[in-house]
Amino acid sequence: TVKLQVSGDMKRCYDFLEMTSRSFAAVIQELNPKLRDAICLFYLILRGLDTIEDDMTIPGAKKRDLLEKFHTVIYEDGWSFKESGPDEKDALLLVEFSVVVSEFKRLPVEFQDIIADITRRMGSGMAKYTRARVETLDDYNEYCHYVAGLVGHGLSRLFSESGLEDKSVGENLDLANSMGLFLQKTNITRDINEDVLDGRCFWPSAIWSKYADSEDTLIAKSNRERGIEGLNEMCTNALSHIPDVMEYLSSIHEPTVFKFCAIPQSMAIATIALCYNNGRVLDDNVKIRKGEALKLIAASTSLDSVKCIFYRYLEEIERKNEPSNPMYEQVRKIVDKAKKDI
Numbered sequence: 001t002v003k004l005q006v007s008g009d010m011k012r013c014y015d016f017l018e019m020t021s022r023s024f025a026a027v028i029q030e031l032n033p034k035l036r037d038a039i040c041l042f043y044l045i046l047r048g049l050d051t052i053e054d055d056m057t058i059p060g061a062k063k064r065d066l067l068e069k070f071h072t073v074i075y076e077d078g079w080s081f082k083e084s085g086p087d088e089k090d091a092l093l094l095v096e097f098s099v100v101v102s103e104f105k106r107l108p109v110e111f112q113d114i115i116a117d118i119t120r121r122m123g124s125g126m127a128k129y130t131r132a133r134v135e136t137l138d139d140y141n142e143y144c145h146y147v148a149g150l151v152g153h154g155l156s157r158l159f160s161e162s163g164l165e166d167k168s169v170g171e172n173l174d175l176a177n178s179m180g181l182f183l184q185k186t187n188i189t190r191d192i193n194e195d196v197l198d199g200r201c202f203w204p205s206a207i208w209s210k211y212a213d214s215e216d217t218l219i220a221k222s223n224r225e226r227g228i229e230g231l232n233e234m235c236t237n238a239l240s241h242i243p244d245v246m247e248y249l250s251s252i253h254e255p256t257v258f259k260f261c262a263i264p265q266s267m268a269i270a271t272i273a274l275c276y277n278n279g280r281v282l283d284d285n286v287k288i289r290k291g292e293a294l295k296l297i298a299a300s301t302s303l304d305s306v307k308c309i310f311y312r313y314l315e316e317i318e319r320k321n322e323p324s325n326p327m328y329e330q331v332r333k334i335v336d337k338a339k340k341d342i
């Protein structure tokens with residue numbers, strides 16, 4: 001008989017997974033049982049950390065202290081945080097965080113060590129960027145490394161530790177980093193309107209300041225042509241990670257792990273293609289249509305089918321590319337390089 005040992009708190013953890021993530025809940029729940037609970041808890045711990053980072057009502061010094069010590073509170077039975085701002089969408093997760101703590105402490109200690117190490121390093125990186133702004137391209141890559149590249153590091157180490165993937169997956173951390181950077185850079189590029197209206201901006205000033213003299217001007221209708229050129233440069237910057245993404249995916253063989261890794265990447269290339277040369281991104285939060293997303297989920301089952309998906313969207317970007325675009329040559333070079341690997 002299958003011992004369905006879902007203790008009370010783990011059930012509540014999967015409820016929180018559903019509540020806090022449209023995109024990742026399904027792919028995490030489909031994972032092989034050897035990894036499912038660990039990655040669910042890894043997600044909830046980092047979502048809890050990010051809920052603190054995203055909360056603009058927490059004073060700087062207090063926020064930095066919380067971010068830097070979060071890797072220790074995941075071991076504190078009963079830990080709860082009830083001071084999130086009223087607009088924080090995932091505040092309830094921090095109020096009831098004790099269910100995450102109790103289940104985290106039941107994980108194999110090797111999994112606990114990986115999750116705690118990533119939480120510590122991400123919290124420290126987030127604390128650094130509560131003061132620093134994303135200015136240079138190096139800042140941009142560093143910030144995305146902290147909030148998403150490190151997730152790739154932790155996931156790859158968990159895949160190898162579980163025995164479901166080769167030891168080398170947990171060692172090729174540069175490729176794992178690119179998996180996170182492609183997803184995070186896609187989100188940052190797409191979310192510019194929402195972020196600027198929230199008083200935040202993760203686009204590096206090294207890029208946007210070539211096309212506007214302030215973040216508000218960047219999204220203004222009066223500056224639309226230049227804003228779209230900045231948007232195209234942000235899209236092109238994200239596309240540079242595609243060769244690493246393809247190489248990483250070619251190293252993943254367990255079917256549920258492959259889909260878990262591939263589906264978010266397919267969503268991301270479709271999102272970049274939608275954003276490219278599309279002024280609506282500067283006015284609104286654009287998202288790929290539900291029907292297209294479902295097709296991408298169904299098609300992201302093998303390396304060949306994912307390569308076809310990427311090829312198709314790279315062609316769409318090339319069609320949208322115009323000789324008048326300052327990025328015209330850059331886009332052609334990056335698309336041709338990415339297509340060559342496919």
Ligand SMILES: O=C(O)CO[C@@H](C(=O)O)[C@@H](OCCCCCc1ccc2ccccc2c1)C(=O)NCCCCCc1ccc2ccccc2c1
Nearest residue numbers: 024042043046047050147148151152179180183184260261
């Ligand atoms: O507030 C929001 O809803 C969005 O927040 C964004 C932000 O604040 O920038 C931002 O918050 C980042 C800090 C918390 C990281 C949360 C996370 C996300 C996905 C996971 C997947 C599995 C396991 C753990 C995971 C942890 C965010 O959620 N960005 C989405 C992209 C992050 C990609 C992470 C990632 C990296 C490598 C991967 C490799 C394979 C499969 C999935 C991967 C997923």
Ligand SMILES: [Mg+2]
Nearest residue numbers: 050051053054
């Ligand atoms: Mg967030």
Ligand SMILES: [Mg+2]
Nearest residue numbers: 050053054147
């Ligand atoms: Mg954040």
